[in-house]
Structures are given as C-alpha cells and as structure tokens.
Amino acid sequence: MKKYFILTAIALMPLFSAAQVYKTSAGKISFVSKTAIEEFSANNAQVEAAIAPAKNQIQFRVPVNGFVFKSGLMQKHFQENYMETSQFQYSNFVGKLSNPTAVNFAQNGEYPVEAIGKLTMHGVTKDITVPGKVVVKDGAVTLKANFRIKCSDYQIKIPAASAASVSDEIAIAVDCALAK
Amino acid sequence: MNKRRILGVVLVLFIIGLVIGYKLWTTPPENQTAGEPDFEKNLQEWVTTLDADTAAATTFSTFVGKSVKFSGEVADVMGDSSLTLQIKTGVEGFNLNANFHQDYKSTVSGVVTGDVVTLQCICDGLMVPMSADDLFAEKKIDMSRCTILNLEQHKADVSKSLDHAESESGEQSDSK
Numbered sequence: 001m002k003k004y005f006i007l008t009a010i011a012l013m014p015l016f017s018a019a020q021v022y023k024t025s026a027g028k029i030s031f032v033s034k035t036a037i038e039e040f041s042a043n044n045a046q047v048e049a050a051i052a053p054a055k056n057q058i059q060f061r062v063p064v065n066g067f068v069f070k071s072g073l074m075q076k077h078f079q080e081n082y083m084e085t086s087q088f089q090y091s092n093f094v095g096k097l098s099n100p101t102a103v104n105f106a107q108n109g110e111y112p113v114e115a116i117g118k119l120t121m122h123g124v125t126k127d128i129t130v131p132g133k134v135v136v137k138d139g140a141v142t143l144k145a146n147f148r149i150k151c152s153d154y155q156i157k158i159p160a161a162s163a164a165s166v167s168d169e170i171a172i173a174v175d176c177a178l179a180k
Numbered sequence: 181m182n183k184r185r186i187l188g189v190v191l192v193l194f195i196i197g198l199v200i201g202y203k204l205w206t207t208p209p210e211n212q213t214a215g216e217p218d219f220e221k222n223l224q225e226w227v228t229t230l231d232a233d234t235a236a237a238t239t240f241s242t243f244v245g246k247s248v249k250f251s252g253e254v255a256d257v258m259g260d261s262s263l264t265l266q267i268k269t270g271v272e273g274f275n276l277n278a279n280f281h282q283d284y285k286s287t288v289s290g291v292v293t294g295d296v297v298t299l300q301c302i303c304d305g306l307m308v309p310m311s312a313d314d315l316f317a318e319k320k321i322d323m324s325r326c327t328i329l330n331l332e333q334h335k336a337d338v339s340k341s342l343d344h345a346e347s348e349s350g351e352q353s354d355s356k
Binding site: 021023024025026028043045046048050051052055057059061063064065066068069070071072073074075076079085086087089090092094 | 204205206207208209210211241244245258259260261262264266277279281282302304305306307310313314315316320322324
C-alpha cells in the first residue's frame with residue numbers, strides 16, 4: 001500500500017510543478033524616449049508579473065504612477081498630460097508564449113521566446129508580439145524583453161510644442177524576477 | 181535710449197525665464213509625501229468597504245493621486261531597487277503595496293515582517309482581477325512615495341526568547 005502511495009506521488013509530481021505560477025510584485029520596467037534634441041528615461045519597480053507554464057499564460061500589471069523620472073516636472077507632465085493616470089491607472093499585458101515548449105522550467109538556461117497578447121495602455125488595447133527571453137536559474141524565473149511601441153497607437157497625445165523633444169516611438173525594457 | 185532700455189528689460193526677463201525654466205526642469209520629483217494628508221483611513225474598514233463595492237475600481241479613483249495616512253502590520257518586505265512593504269489589510273485576498281523610493285531605502289531597511297507601521301503615501305490605484313482566468317486573483321491597492329510616520333517594531337519573539345533565556349539561566353543557577 002505504501003509502495004503504491006509513493007509511486008502515485010512520484011507520478012503526480014510533474015503535474016503539481018507544472019501547475020505552479022511564478023509571480024512578483026516588484027518587477028522592473030523602464031522606457032526611453034530619444035529624439036535629436038532630447039533623451040529621457042523613466043523606471044518603474046512596482047510591476048506585477050506572472051507566468052503560469054501549465055496554462056501557457058503570461059500577465060503584467062503596471063501602475064503607471066510608479067514611473068519615476070529624473071525631473072519632477074517631467075514626471076508630472078507624464079502622469080497628468082500624457083498618460084492621464086487619474087483615468088488610466090494601470091497598463092496591462094495578457095498573453096502567451098508562441099513557443100511554450102521551448103522553455104524547460106525545470107532546467108537552468110536562457111530560452112529565447114516570443115510573447116503574443118494584448119497590451120492595454122491609456123485605455124486602448126492592441127495586439128502585440130514581443131520578443132524576449134525566459135531565464136531559469138535554480139528554480140527562479142526571470143522574464144526579459146526589449147521592444148518598441150508607438151504613443152500614437154495608444155492615443156497618447158504629444159503636444160506640438162513637445163514634438164521635437166518627445167519621441168512617438170518609445171523603447172521599453174522589461175526585467176522581472178519571479179518566484180513560485 | 182528708450183529702445184536700449186526696452187531691449188535690456190526683455191533680455192533680463194528672458195534670462196529670468198531661462199533660470200526658472202531650468203530650475204523647474206532639473207528639480208527631482210518629490211519622493212516622499214509630506215504635510216497634512218488628504219485622507220486619514222482605518223485600513224481594515226476602508227478595505228472592507230472597497231471589497232464589498234462592486235464598482236470599487238471606479239469608486240477608488242477619488243483617492244488616486246491623493247495622500248492617505250493609515251496604519252497596518254507588515255506582511256512582507258519586497259524589492260531591491262526600491263522597497264515595497266506589503267501591508268495586511270485584514271481582508272483575505274486583498275493586499276496593499278506601499279512603495280518607497282530607493283533614496284529612502286536606509287529608512288525602511290529596519291522594517292521587518294510583523295512590524296506595525298503608520299504610513300503616509302500617494303494612492304496610485306486599485307487593481308481588481310479582470311477575469312476568472314486572471315493570474316492575479318487578489319485585489320490590490322498600490323501606493324507610492326510613502327513616508328514612515330511611526331514604526332512599532334515587532335518584539336514579541338525577542339522578549340520571549342529573552343524570558344526563556346533568563347528563566348533557563350535562573351534554573352541553571354538554582355540547580356547549582
């Protein structure tokens with residue numbers, strides 16, 4: 001009887017590990033806007049990220065007010081005039097990996113992946129594809145990605161007076177260390 | 181003469197404008213809340229009300245961008261480049277994350293799980309699960325630019341261990 005119990009437990013073990021969700025509430029996202037006149041960046045260390053390998057599901061939640069700039073005035077403009085955070089407090093990404101079998105969550109390694117899903121920002125939802133990588137190290141999972149988005153796609157209006165100093169295309173870097 | 185004076189005034193005004201503009205542009209953001217809070221809340225009552233409210237995300241918009249003072253027990257300490265204290269709300273599946281800018285890391289570094297803190301923060305938003313499939317099943321209030329107004333460190337375990345050590349040493353000396 002004891003033998004059967006142990007065998008059943010061993011047989012079910014992969015199911016339990018596959019059903020696990022890796023999460024964080026302190027992930028990092030930064031962005032850079034670069035024009036011929038000016039370059040500026042902002043960082044956010046309050047990003048919630050999760051990946052459920054069994055369901056092939058990835059999710060990110062970004063409190064937009066969590067972006068910190070070097071300039072206080074720039075941060076205020078970003079929150080009030082560009083992102084209108086009183087109305088749109090969060091940006092979300094919900095998606096999946098296009099190649100989920102490429103990642104072995106039980107083995108250390110860097111796995112190139114592609115996330116396909118819906119990015120909601122400033123109240124606008126768009127389908128996007130993001131290249132990135134999943135880094136597995138000693139049971140911890142890190143999601144990394146670099147991609148670009150256009151402000152105009154998300155109805156983020158750049159005033160004509162700032163058009164020369166604020167780029168429509170923004171480079172985004174994601175670095176979220178997740179744990180079970 | 182008049183022309184020169186007008187030009188001089190315009191130049192002075194232009195320089196003053198430049199200086200003010202530069203100062204405004206280079207002033208770093210305020211990373212801590214200060215002064216009288218916009219709201220002072222009993223955390224458990226507040227969260228219970230929000231939890232029962234089906235339109236809580238909309239209701240909460242009143243608090244977004246405003247400063248709130250509240251007290252609670254630290255459930256977890258997270259983060260590296262900045263620091264986030266997860267505060268117990270007393271409601272299952274409802275979290276509160278209070279974020280501190282990295283400049284104040286030394287102030288927060290002494291806080292551990294179980295400490296009771298009184299904080300003043302800016303409300304960033306209330307996140308509720310979007311669907312049944314949502315990987316984030318919990319509701320969560322996000323706050324940033326937090327300031328610790330009061331810290332009651334959790335000493336229960338320390339005192340217990342001290343008592344225990346004292347009683348043990350007492351017993352040892354008695355037996356001697």
